Amino acid sequence: MDASVLFLIGTLALWVGGYQVLRGSFLALRAFLIEPDFARQAVLNKSALAAGSGAGLMLLSLIIPKDLGRKVEATQWIPLVWIYTPIAGWMILISAFMVVAKLIQWRTALTPSEATEKLKQIGVWAVIGFLGFVWLQHMKWEIQILRGALPFNPTGLIAFVALALATVWLMVMADRFVRSRGAATKLATHAVLLVGCFIFGVPFAWMLSTSFKEERDIANADGLVWVPKVQFTHPFDDPERPYVEAIYDGRPVRALVDSDLGDGRLLLDIERPFALRGRRFEAREQDTKKLLRDQFVWETELNGKPVVAFTVRDQEDGSRLLRVLNEVPLTGAVQAEAGQEFTRKPEEVEPHRRTGLRWENYTDAMEWMPLEANYGLRYLQNTLTLVIMSVIGTVISCALVAYGFSRLRFPGRNQLFSVMLATMMLPGAVTMLPSFLIFRQLGWIDTLLPLWVPAFFAGAFNVFLLRQFFSTIPMELEEAARIDGCSYWRTFWQVMLPQVKPALAAISIWTFMGAWNNFMGPLIYISSPENMPLAYALQLFSGDRGGDAQLMMAFATMTVMPVVLLFFFAQRYFIEGVQLSGLGGR
């Protein structure tokens, strides 16, 4: 028979067979877990039929020439994917599944005799599985995912469509044959949800993974790196270029000694923090403190033998002076050439690495931030100022105004309230420019004030939400307080405000988020690093270090983390907040 026909039949058989085996297994599980005794046998029969036919079909798939998929050559192909494994593989899979199923049955058995029966069955399946294991071992684990293809031409297309239709039809038939009720749906739901979680979670995972990677792993032509690795370092003091700690401009810095200027004065070349890197200054020797420098450890070869060595220093001609380590890190293997020094070009050495997280990306990112930002703490502080003031302002002012609008009667109340509602329609764009001029007149440009002061003057949407809330509180409560002689202020503060706490929490959270994320405001108003909040600083950071994805992602993680933490602690309020603001419009 023609190879491509075999291929078609085999693929079809594998797809349908796999589906049937899975379905048979579900049925068996269901029969034992859910069905009452009298119905169990019928379902079990169906299960056996499905699994049996499925297994048979899958066996049929073995007719496919094994490496057909990789031999085909053409420009355009329709892909077909299947798993190739000898029967041994299926033996292990099926027996593993059966063992689990029987275990459950054993635990849920009604009578002791039934339990022993199940135990025996477990034994049998385990033996089958073990045999499969030995067999597969013998075959050197020949499990492959093969990529086959159909030529992309009318014949190929028709074949593919026919194949797909036939599969669907067969599956539908099989479905009718053995209809399942609840368990499968639930499993399917969970499967879909888990896939969804995976898709939604991958970006976070990638962000974290990137933020812990070494720079050399950021781009990789042989497939991207998910698991970060770090290079070993070796603390070392190079007598020719001492590494010292000193004070520069009131800040502690670590620097290399460039040269000795005589009379106890040294010319220092700053290494860290990065924001000062490359600056040189003079310091008195007594003001400096010697440090060991963490030098990188490399793998290379010496006299034809692989060795592990660390950098002693980078040399003027671009090569590296290396010294063989006494022991290989982690394994502790002793090296015969220990202590030998030799020179290698950068391309002749490979980093000696282990799997691990490069936390230094976070400190590096902080060191790269401008000096005025004080390692980014200043950004955080600005953001916190912004957030705290906005939340306080919004809560106080909105509560006051909402109370006034909902519970107090005064002339013009309704008209004013409609005016307020109307302002909700007004886009921020309209007032953006004149507001800038107002703040300019006040001399508030390049301060945080324009970003939080308006919060003290009640935003329409929040007032509207709170007013709805106030309106649901029974009048009697307020009247009772009034009769007891409470002033308006006390009624508001002691009686009414506690009643709307959930709404206040929701509003606080939204204000918090809004202030934390505010980007356009700082973009317009802030121009000095010492006044920048985090979100805007991140954008500026990308201008300086945007090429270093690991630093960018470390900074981004630092911006995201506080919000995520807050979410975990105040999840309830977040969710109530969404429901309130969304359903409020209903």
Add this chain to the structure above:
Amino acid sequence: MKRYVGLVVAALVAWSGGVYAQTVNDSASAKPRTVLTIWGVSVGPDDKGLDDVVREFERRNPDIKVRMAKMGAGEMNPQKLMTAIVGNVAPDIVRQDRFTLSDWASRNAFVDLNPFIARDRDTDPLTPTPEQYYDSVWQEASFAGGLYGIPIAADNRVLYWNHVLFERKANELRAAGLDPTRPPRTWSETLAYSKVLTELRPDGSLKRAGFIPNWGNSWLYLYSFQNNGRFMTPDRRTCVMTEKENEEALQFMVDGYKILGGMENAEKFQAGFRGGENHPFANGQVAMVITGDWEIASFARYSPNARFKTAPAPVPDDRFFKRGRFANEKDTFITWAGGFAFSIPRGARHKEEAWRFIKWISSKESRLLQASSQAKLDRSRGRRFIPRVDAHIATNEAYLELYAKGASQYEEALRTHIGMMPFAQVRPQTFAAQVLWDEHVRAIEQASRGKATPADALKEAQTRVQNVLNQELEKEKYPVVDLRGPVAVAVGATLLGLIGWVAWMLKNGTGRVNSSETRAGYLFISPWIIGFTVFTLGPMVASVLFAFMQYDVLNEARYVGLRNFQDIFQKDGQILLKAFWNVAYLATLGIPLGLVTGLAIALLLNTNVKGIAFYRTAFYLPSITPAVATVFLWMWILNPDPVRGLFNSVWAVTLSQWFAINPPGWFTVEAWSKPTLIFMGLWGAGGGMILWLAGLKGISSTLYEAASIDGASPVKQFFGITLPQLSPLIFFNVVMGCIGVLQTFDSVYIMTGGNNRGPNDSLAMPVTHLFDNGFRYFRMGYASAFAWVIFAIILIITFIQFKVAPRWVHYEVDKK
């Protein structure tokens, strides 16, 4: 729980206070030195030279401390600088792209440096004077008799050609009558060489390009200058882009693209370009490129395998053979130069100190100090040092002496570049320089893509530039308005109105007015009243006034009547259509997709599955991630380079191999930039899920029970019960979504790195257009008028939605 929250807040406040106190201490203990703020420069780990120059300055001027900041992605962000100048918090010095100087000068935003030069030229040998500089470069920094910056660097363009490739193709070149041992010298030769050297795959895609007219750095300017073209009349009042010299130059570019199978084909090819060792010129994917001197060091460091020779860029045939209108032309080869300048913005607090710094940094002494210390660092790292061409003649001569005597291709290239400096032309000095540049880029794209003939493309660009010119030139026509008057009247009227209204209310209000309650009521709502008046009503009135004015804050306002609206609808109609089309695209695709995603998740979660808390958190988290971080994260995931970007790396080993579809360029290409935005939005669709979940829970189960008894299938139940019951929520979300999309800003700003337009205007949004006009050009009047246009559109869309709503939104009447 409550106690902890209090404690945490208290601790945070205390810490904030602590940091403040610490900062105060720092500044108190420091010596009283003048802090000189410089924008547009920063020192990276690879720039030793600049830092040493600055330190040397500080050593010579112990009273000054220099503070450098880059401010903005890439080059000086014009918006930031303009806002700082207008907001009276300007830096002391800016490093500014030289060709934009006239723009700033015309707005009165920079200080004229001529008086400083006149004062110091006889006393201070460091003083820069015109004789020390190339004439054209100096001219570029001048505007209307003033000098607005001291030139610092000068990049010019020459032809780099891969002589190894030429040799390999020698037979084919000879067969075409071309000499494989020399580069093309004329335009027609360039095309002929390109034709031979270009290789196409069977499917028409490029395997190698001989010459890509606008890849590298030539633009239309170079070809026009070579053709004796000009963009402005000498009186700077008229834009003359349509002159036939420019048209011929643009035609040359179009012809160059034709050889490559059109600009789209070339762009597809360019999308696969990589840097470093795989630089397309270094690995022979491109045979000839016209580019600037910055490439020398880059080739030396990152693409040591690049083999090239340099020559002056080819010129029009007539020019080379001295025929026709070039018969009396003296110079055969021509190039164009750009570069930077140090300027002092208006409002700088330390002008004298700034001038001292500029004198130092532009001097030959400091340039050579920078070069030697940079060279030392580079050599210690095993790199070759190539200085950048300078604007200062003596400095360049010293560079030739010190760094370009060898025979290497790099030194030869530097010699070619410096040798061309005397023949360098510069872009015209006009206050519309940025617009001229932007429009000329647009014209190249239009013509090369075949969307317009060169003549039409240039005409369109010329019209737009002329508009901007006219606006400024016709300024005198419009009467100056003293803003204090209208402001006083507006404030007075508002106050009077308020008082009158309150009085009227008190008098004619409902009978049972309780005066103490009234007083309390007004007190309670007073925060809103004040806020409304100051932050909403006042700005609204101001915005209405501005809409009829031309006002840039730095200069007096002028009354222009309806001209702002005319500009919006007539002159900028194209860009606006594009912006609103982009919004419509995002809305019609993004909002439904977002709704469906959120609803689908909610439906799944509503089936009483176990572990709902976990799933809810997982789906919800992305929506609370700060927007800036989200955009950067997605830009990283969608990085077009398959060896970096997560998405495209998966694509490259799956879809590319199976279907031979290349991964898209996402936010870097026109077709995919908006889908990228939608994609990012979908990630946050989990926020809506919570809402849907609440809505679903609110649907009475009796409805479903009744339906199942009647035998309705789950699908029928969904369309018959669930959807109608949710329709008010859907409606609310659609309305809010539309308003939100119309105000898209943050993501676009970040994704485009602040250029706010995206590839071929594909990300231009109404609010970004407004922001650019408002805070980049400070066209307060135009921007205010435009804000009202946006408002009107929001109103119309919302109105339509409310009109259509009764047909599909189902309200439970008896519920309320």
